[in-house]
Amino acid sequence: MGTGNGKIAAGCLLLLLLILAAVDDGPCFANEAGGDLPIVLSSSGQDDEAEFADEDEAWLMDDEGEMDGESQASIADPLESLNRIFFRFNDRLYFWVVKPMATVYANILAEDIRICIRNFFSNLSVPVRVVNNILQGKMNASGIELARFAVNSTVGIVGLADAAKDGFGLAPPPEEDLGQTLGVYGIGPGIYLNWPVLGPSTTRDTVGMVGDAFLEPLTYVADGRLETAAAFYAAEELNHASLTLGDYELFIKTSLDPYSAMRDVYYQYRQGRVNDLSVQGDGPAK
C-alpha cells in the first residue's frame, strides 16, 4: 500500500516538473528590476502612528535614557539539555543530509522553477491562512487569501505562479497560523521546544502546528500514511532549503552559542508575528 502511494506522489512530482518545463522561463517573476537600482520609495502615509504602536515606537516617543524600552525578555527553557541534543541532531541533519541534497537539487532545477514549487506548496496551504485570519477577525486578509487562491490556482496554473500578485496587485497578506491565533487570544508561548527534524517551536506553537495540520490538504492526501506525509514534508523542506542555502550556516558561524541564539531569534520572530509588527502587505505605491 505504502509503496503504491509513494508512486502516486512521485508521479505527481514528475507531472509537476513536466508542466514546469512547458512554461519554461516561468511566470513566477514579473518583478524584474529593470536597469535602475532596485529601490522604491513608498509614498504611503507618513504618520500612521496606530500601526506602529510597538516597542520601537515607544523608544522613539520616550524622553528618557536611550537604553530604556529594550526588552530583555526571553522564553523559559526548562528542557534545555534535551533541546540541545535535538538541536545538535538537526544541525547534523542539515549539514550531512539536507544541505548536500539541496545543493544537488539547486543545481538541477533553476531558481525560477524552485520558486514556482514554493508557490505551489504555499497555495495549497491556503485553508490554514484563511481560517486563522477569520479566527483573528481579519476578514479583509482572509478575503485576499481566497481571491489569491482563486487566481493562482487557475491563471497561475495550480499555484505555480503568483499571478494574483503580479497581474492583479494582490500581494500576500502576512501568513497567519494557529500558533499566532492562540497568541492573539492571549495565550503565552509556554516553554521552548526544539523538535527533532521540525526544529524550533514552543508549546503553544506546537499545538498550533498540530491544529493547522488538520487544515492542510496534503494531510488528507497522505490519508494517515506517515511515510507519505513525511515525503510531502521533505519535498517542501528540501525546496525551501535550496532557496535559503547559506543562511543557516552564516547564522551558526557568527553566533557565540548557536543554540541559544537560535532560541532567541525564534522567540523574537514569533512575538513579532503574533503582534503583527511587520508592515508587510503595505506595498510600494506604483
Next chain:
Amino acid sequence: MIGRTGSKKRIIWLLTAVVLLAWGLPLGSSAANDPLSQVKNAVQEVLRILQDEQLLAPDMKEERKKQVEAVVDTMFDFAKMSKHALVGYWDERTPEERKRFESLFARLVKQRYIGKIDNYTGQEVVFKRQRVKGDRALIYTSLIDKGIEIPITYKLLKKEGEWRAFDMKIENVSLVANYRQDFSRIIKKDGFDGLIARMREKVAEVEADGK
C-alpha cells in the same frame, strides 16, 4: 455644483503640492540631516557596488567586500551598537576593553550581515516610511528577496549632525538584542575575557572559511 467645487479644491491642493515639492526637493536631496535619505543613500550605494560588473570578477571579490564594508561603516555606529549590546556590563569596562570589544563586534556583525553579498541576485529594497522625533529615528524598509517580502527596520540616533543606525530588526529580530543575549550568557559563564576570547575565535573561523 459639488463637482465644480471639488475640482477647484483639487487644483488648489495640486498647486500647493507643487509649491511644497519645489521647496522641498532641493532640501530633501542634499540634506544629510534627514535620516531617510541617509539610509537610502547608503543602501543605494551598496546596491550599486553589488551590481558593478567590474567588481564581479573572482579576483575582485576582496575589493567588492571592502567597498561594501566602507559604506556600512558610514551607516552604522558600532560604538553605540556595542554599548547597547553590553547593557549591564558596559559601565565597568575600561576604555581599552570597550575598543577591543567594539572592533570584534563590528567584524562579527559584518560577517553575519554581509556574508551573503556573494550570492546577491537582484534583491530589491523598498522604503516604507520614516518616523523622526528629536535625535531618534525609525526607518521602515522591506527587502524583496525571491518574491518574498522581508521587513527590515533601522533604529537611528543623531550624533554630531549625522544620523547613524545602531540597530536593525529583520522580521522583528533585533540584531543588538540577539547578540546581547548571546554575550550576557558567555559573560556570566566565563567573564568578559572569556567573551573576548570566544569572539576572536569566531571571527577568525569565519575569516579562514572565506579564503
